Structure formats: C-alpha cells, structure tokens
Amino acid sequence: MNQAMGHRQLAISKSNELESMNLTLREDAEPDIEFYYRQQFKIYHEPYLLWDRDTWEEILSVCTVYRIEADGECVGDIIWEDRKKSVKYVVDFSILPGYQGRGIGKAVLEEVKKISQRIAAITRKEMLGFFLKSGFVVKRRLRNYYHPHVDGYYILYP
DSSP states (O other): OEEETTEEEOOOOOOTTTTTOOEEEEEOSSOOHHHHHHHHHHHOOSGGGOOOHHHHHHHHHHSEEEEEEETTEEEEEEEEEEOSTTEEEEEEEEEOGGGTTSSHHHHHHHHHHHHOSEEEEEEEHHHHHHHHHTTOEEEEEEEEEEETTEEEEEEEEO
16 A cells, blocks of 8 residues: 555556546545435445444544545445454445445455454345455354344454
C-alpha cells in the first residue's frame, strides 16, 4: 500500500473488470454519522441489517473506518475494530450493489490481509462463499444471530 495525503492506494493486480477503475482505500479519520447511516439503505434491504444512528455513532467512535473509492466516488466501506494484538475484527464490509461482483471486495480484503496477521468477522450465509474463497474459515455458526432463522457465521483468516 502506498501512503500519501491521508489515504492508502490499493496495490492490486487488476483484472479486466478493475482495469479501468482507480481503486482507493481511504481512511476516514472523521467519519460522518449521517453519511454512513444513509449509505446503508443503498446496500442493505433486510431491516434486521440496518443500524440506527446511535449504533452508527458508537461504531464510528471506536472503530477504524476506510472508504472504498472507485474513481473518487465512495462505493463502499470496511470498518474494523482492533481487538487483540494483530487481530482486526471487521464490523462492516459493504459495497454498493452496482459495484458488487467486480473484484473490488476481493482486492480490499487482500490489502487488509497485508496489514493484519488475523482478521475476524461475523457474516451471513449469503456472503459466506465470498469469504471462504478469500481464505477464511468458519469457526462457528451463531444461530438466530441476525434475526430469527437468520444465522451468523464467525469466520477467521487465516
């Protein structure tokens, strides 16, 4: 990762899909609660995945926030909490629907792997395949974690 002017430029090997994009992972040192609160409605459609403003305020005050930008436009985020030495616990990792499936998420995870020895998260079944392909392993299933009949999966890399 190249550090310059408060942002981190993704150093990725570009696939055909990413070839025409300038992809940047930019630390948001003063995250705007309203921005992230509104952004979630563009990404998530299940009510149990939405956080209220108070939750966003708490998360943004204790976590490290990175905006994922494509050609200068915010297309997602990755938010983590440093829990133990060298473990990043991903609290939120989201990409706008129009940018999903283009390799952006994979490129972002590869960068996070370079700066952390271990990465942990809880994810939904719909996202499990993505994380397993990226080298994560399921440590345990958390029944009804998100909502009745919607389990969470505690995952860890490596």
